[in-house]
Amino acid sequence: MKRREFLKMIAFMTGSAIVSGCDALESGDERILVVGAGIAGLAAAKTLQNWGYEVIVLEARDRAGGRIWTSRQWANSPLDMGASWIHGITKNPIAELAKEHNIQTKETDYENQWIYKQDGREFSASDYETLAEYSRLLQGTMGEAIEGYDEDVSIQTVLNEILASEEVSTADKRMILYLLNTVIEHEYAADIADLSVFSLDEGKEFGGEDVIFPDGYDQIVKVLADGLDIRLQEVVQQINYGDDGVTITTDWDVYEGDRAVITLPLGVLQSGRVQFSPALPNEKQNAIHDLGMGLLDKVYLRFPEIFWPETPDLLGYVSQNKGEWAEWLNIAHYTGDPILLGFNAAAFARTVETWSDQQIVDSAMAALRTMFGQDVPAPLAYQITRWAADPFALGSYSYQPPGTDGETMAALAAPVAGRLFFAGEATSRAYQATVHGAYLSGLRAAEELWDTD
Numbered sequence: 001m002k003r004r005e006f007l008k009m010i011a012f013m014t015g016s017a018i019v020s021g022c023d024a025l026e027s028g029d030e031r032i033l034v035v036g037a038g039i040a041g042l043a044a045a046k047t048l049q050n051w052g053y054e055v056i057v058l059e060a061r062d063r064a065g066g067r068i069w070t071s072r073q074w075a076n077s078p079l080d081m082g083a084s085w086i087h088g089i090t091k092n093p094i095a096e097l098a099k100e101h102n103i104q105t106k107e108t109d110y111e112n113q114w115i116y117k118q119d120g121r122e123f124s125a126s127d128y129e130t131l132a133e134y135s136r137l138l139q140g141t142m143g144e145a146i147e148g149y150d151e152d153v154s155i156q157t158v159l160n161e162i163l164a165s166e167e168v169s170t171a172d173k174r175m176i177l178y179l180l181n182t183v184i185e186h187e188y189a190a191d192i193a194d195l196s197v198f199s200l201d202e203g204k205e206f207g208g209e210d211v212i213f214p215d216g217y218d219q220i221v222k223v224l225a226d227g228l229d230i231r232l233q234e235v236v237q238q239i240n241y242g243d244d245g246v247t248i249t250t251d252w253d254v255y256e257g258d259r260a261v262i263t264l265p266l267g268v269l270q271s272g273r274v275q276f277s278p279a280l281p282n283e284k285q286n287a288i289h290d291l292g293m294g295l296l297d298k299v300y301l302r303f304p305e306i307f308w309p310e311t312p313d314l315l316g317y318v319s320q321n322k323g324e325w326a327e328w329l330n331i332a333h334y335t336g337d338p339i340l341l342g343f344n345a346a347a348f349a350r351t352v353e354t355w356s357d358q359q360i361v362d363s364a365m366a367a368l369r370t371m372f373g374q375d376v377p378a379p380l381a382y383q384i385t386r387w388a389a390d391p392f393a394l395g396s397y398s399y400q401p402p403g404t405d406g407e408t409m410a411a412l413a414a415p416v417a418g419r420l421f422f423a424g425e426a427t428s429r430a431y432q433a434t435v436h437g438a439y440l441s442g443l444r445a446a447e448e449l450w451d452t453d
């Protein structure tokens with residue numbers, strides 16, 4: 001058995017593609033440039049370095065982690081501004097990393113959610129029952145659309161058909177929109193009008209519960225970044241590739257390598273801010289253009305005391321207009337700190353990003369005061385994300401608009417000319433838009449690179 005096959009086998013047997021440095025190949029003289037120190041870039045870099053390549057990671061920000069970003073601005077209250085959860089811990093490589101490094105996690109029980117109506121009244125038992133019925137109806141109808149439609153359409157189109165065929169009161173319609181917003185728009189970061197119904201059936205999931213990191217997701221980043229040569233604040237502008245290798249120009253320097261792993265977020269690829277020469281193949285350019293970059297933003301509010309119920313994991317708000325402060329994570333439930341995390345996604349999030357901080361806080365407080373009374377105190381502090389405006393993300397995570405599918409993502413992932421290898425959440429056909437998907441895509445790109453040696 002060839003040495004590298006042996007290493008791969010060990011990696012497979014130990015459940016990790018990352019083999020310890022002492023087992024490294026003696027390939028040595030090949031230099032690989034990795035663009036982006038998010039989880040995909042770190043996974044690829046760590047793997048390739050452990051296999052014996054010389055690896056340099058080029059990262060535009062002043063930190064590693066990308067869309068995993070723990071703010072430590074508030075003493076003793078680390079807050080995740082990007083990813084929060086490991087979605088499904090059973091055999092999930094991120095959960096395995098957490099376990100291996102004794103990183104504490106806490107389960108989220110999505111059922112443990114208290115929901116409030118537009119006028120502030122808490123849901124009654126019959127409201128919860130109605131919501132559950134609509135949830136079943138929507139699941140059934142979306143399932144029938146996936147099975148029965150010849151052509152892909154948006155989820156909004158399917159919803160319009162339901163609303164045309166059923167007598168639905170205004171209050172019930174609000175409930176349906178609440179469900180579609182919190183269950184679909186928040187998960188896919190896209191408006192139901194922009195989201196493919198067929199995409200609901202794409203991809204896979206790990207089983208088991210979802211967990212958060214009370215002490216921050218960046219602990220996972222630290223584990224992977226340790227020992228890597230990461231050049232921070234190097235904004236890649238130009239990537240040239242050809243028979244002689246790869247030349248990458250940043251705003252500071254020029255790097256020469258034999259091959260490169262590109263983990264730029266879809267939003268950055270779409271923006272054209274990084275130029276490729278020769279231009280990327282048409283199929284890849286079409287995939288970059290056709291896939292969607294979605295938006296999910298967060299607002300953390302810290303209060304003088306906890307004025308909301310401490311028991312639920314989540315608080316829901318069936319707002320008058322779809323998606324306005326519809327979902328809150330009760331941080332107090334996990335850490336005891338008087339902090340609430342409000343999410344907004346898709347169209348509402350795009351509107352919110354245009355507001356000033358004060359307007360955002362006022363709007364969020366109006367919702368909380370409807371839910372919990374006008375006496376609710378003003379927050380002592382806040383932290384707000386604007387992922388669409390972030391120049392090194394230009395959105396939160398990718399989604400599939402109608403007419404795109406797993407093949408579109410495969411085109412985005414495909415290597416180019418034996419020189420460029422692509423990773424990142426948008427290239428993960430099985431686990432798009434997740435940390436574990438991005439991580440696994442980094443391992444896949446490392447394997448592809450190795451296999452084309």
Ligand SMILES: Cc1cc2nc3c(=O)[nH]c(=O)nc-3n(C[C@H](O)[C@H](O)[C@H](O)COP(=O)(O)OP(=O)(O)OC[C@H]3O[C@@H](n4cnc5c(N)ncnc54)[C@H](O)[C@@H]3O)c2cc1C
Pocket residue numbers: 035036037038039040041058059060061064065066067068081082083084085086087234235236237263264265268274296297298385387391392393395396397423424425426432433434435436438
């Ligand atoms: C608000 C939010 C909530 C989320 N919640 C979850 C969750 O709970 N669970 C989950 O599994 N996933 C979640 N996700 C998705 C998850 O964070 C991403 O799928 C994952 O982190 C993406 O990793 P990546 O390596 O593909 O991309 P990134 O982390 O974006 O890494 C790409 C890197 O490239 C760098 N870069 C960009 N441009 C340049 C340039 N020109 N030159 C050099 N470097 C550049 C970036 O700075 C970045 O570090 C969430 C994302 C967001 C934004």
